[in-house]
Amino acid sequence: MAANSTSSATPLLVSRGISKQFSGVEVLSDVDLDLMPGEIHALLGENGAGKSTFAKILAGVYRPTRGTLTMNGAPVEAYSPIHAQRLGITLIHQEPISFPDLSVAENLVLGHERGSLLGRVHWAGMERRANELMDMLGIRIDVTRPMRGLSIADQQMVEIARALVGDSRLIIMDEPTAPLTPKEVETLFGIARKLRDEGRTIIFISHRLEEVQALCDRATVFRDGNLVDTVNVADVSDDDIIRLMIGRSLKEYLHKQRTTIGDVALKVENLTLPGVFSDISFDVHKGEIVGVGGLVGAGRTDVARALFGVEPAATGKIHVNGSEVAIGDPSTAIDLGLAFVPEDRAVAGIFSSLSVEKNISAAVPGKITSGGIIRRALEHAVASDSVKKLRIRLASLQQPIGELSGGNQQKAILARWLLTDPSVLILDEPTRGIDIGVKAEFYDMIGELAAGGRAILLISSELPELLALCDRVLVMSEGRLTANFDRSEATQESIMQAAVPRSADQEVAA
Amino acid sequence: MSVTEKSEIAAAPQRESASARPRWQVMLIRPELMTFVLLIIALIVASSLSPYFLDIAYILDSFTLSAELAMVALVLTIMIIAGEIDLSPASGMALAACTFAYAQQAGVPIPLAVGVGLLTGLAMGLLNGILVIRFQLPSIIVTIGTLIFYRGLAQVIAGDQSIRVPEWFIGINRVLVFGIPVPVLVFVILSVVLGFVLSSTIYGRQIYLIGTNPIAARHAGIRANRIKMSLFLLIGITASIAGMMTASRLGSVRYDIALGGELQMVLMAMLGGTYIFGGRGSILGTFLAAWLLVIVSTGMIVANILPAMQLCVLGVLLIISIIATNFIYSRTQR
């Protein structure tokens, strides 16, 4: 633990022997970690390694089964989010939880009001304070508008500002960058650095190693609930970190094999949903992987939802395997051989209180029944097969899926759709939150599916992913298709060029 | 750099091999167990009040008074699991009983009159279903509306007097099969059938799915509207059967049959651990709760507790059961 002693300053927060069991299963064992003031500290590890659990213990969401936390030399004893907040620890959730109908300013001070005797709220003072904070962070958000309608990035900024209202010394960000555009990520990093320079401590959880290299001072790697090592980021390479994370080096993902490309499986003509996207035309052949690049909010998800019948387009034609079809709802889409892995897992994917098994089998009733009756053994076999294939980490198939780590939930949803054996597979940010070890395997799987004659439409904000996997890359910007690159033409630059909104052109060029 | 030596930890035991949560814990967190324990306690207390409660025939006989409501409560349980609610079936029992009685009084042969009653049930379910599904109105409001409407309609048809039913149609509760009154038997059989459907068929599974997360269910290709419509029809027709069984038990029909019965139905479902926000619950729970409720209400009568006080007890029971169920469910998902 050489890295732990690099700083001679006294640590802000000391964790000793922190352990957590859920129903007798230990998911975090004896974590000893010193967090220094003025550092950005990455937590790394595979899906289910215990990062979020540790973060939640620090933030008072979970009570540790064993171990002690010391903040500024004083033991932390009462564990509750409010208590942690008072001590100056704030957890910024991946999906910010706030009060959508209250204004930004109100959300900022909520729970922090010192409260005069009669609980009167000082509106003017509140707004002034909110504006000061926004200026300090260098972000431009009108503090009088309601939270509803802010972009995810802006909502995150408000959450961060909220932490500053309470003068938090430790700010924990659990996978904050996943839903952000590259530019928003840069803004976030700028703010994080600024906060660090003020002497605050930031915990940063991410699966993107390049972000860790760019932002973090130290990194702690978890594996199977154990703290494996804490390192100075400057001293180690990505490969070292990966080896710490998965206990071996990562197998290199090679470009997708060229497969024989067959007939058109999905053909879209002039698809339009007013105000959302317009005039979308493209096709996907059997055996082909077509990527859709673009910035978050470019309308890619809306097109996918329209194709799958979740919110059908107003005009335009869709052909599946040569015949024109009307897809009014997802069940029709599924009958036609479509599958859709949605971006928003919590809302459109998981049945949180139901078992992993039931979640995996949800879209394939035919595979778990005989004579209309559910055969438990069949269902169990189907589900455990998927769990093995995708290496989903869980205590039992009967466990509610809400108890799995974020990445493992994502894998279970993937498993559900792979089971439908679709002829057209639409994937919306499928690797969001999935660790690098599994990503490569997932890419292999997509490649295999394509080789087996399936048509794949892959929406992704990760350019390397698009470049490595796709035969063609479409780019969307502001609801329109702006490019259709062949594999040879697609580069990071050409995709980004087509992705930026015309209105913001200059800004980016600058 | 400690990278290599630390990699030894790779040999640390994998969590996949960790044992699942202990069996007893899985059992304990089931709300049906709470219902079962309450049932045993109620039996002990009641039999200390009156030795009658040790006599199974006495309990069965008391149960016939609630069997009709309990039948409907079973379907209501499924409805709540699917994320909807129907408060109109007690009124529906009265309306179906009235159309049936009116038809047979007007000279329609009994089998046809029964058909009229069943059709009434279907029509009531259809109306509720259309309002909730087609017009996307909240079922709690819609069915409070139809609760009043169906009861009013019953009064329009039957007027203020009671309509007698033919002598031979009276007394279904006195007919014993293997020593069990027919209404109780019907309730038990319905419990077994619905319990099986809910737990072991795709239809039942999809009911849990749409109640747990309607949006994800839609994405998974589940036709929630069809399922919900079928449930409204099912509860309508069950209510009509229950209404006609009540007519047979009472020997005559008035518009105020099963007045306020929706409360007992909801109480049975809640006491049985059905989660008011949908997605969780079981037929077994409601089955046990129905017996619990009969023993508590009969026990209170035996103990000479004032009717007003009895109502208080039922109200408190309802609130406690909702709190307990919520608590149990929140504990399983920290």
Ligand SMILES: Nc1ncnc2c1ncn2[C@@H]1O[C@H](COP(=O)(O)OP(=O)(O)OP(=O)(O)O)[C@@H](O)[C@H]1O
């Ligand atoms: N409430 C809970 N009940 C039971 N087990 C849980 C609960 N929360 C987390 N776990 C288990 O603890 C382990 C660690 O989960 P955690 O969410 O900390 O992982 P993570 O490192 O954040 O992973 P990811 O990268 O996928 O987000 C997982 O195996 C998970 O199944």
Ligand SMILES: [Mg+2]
């Ligand atoms: Mg996590």
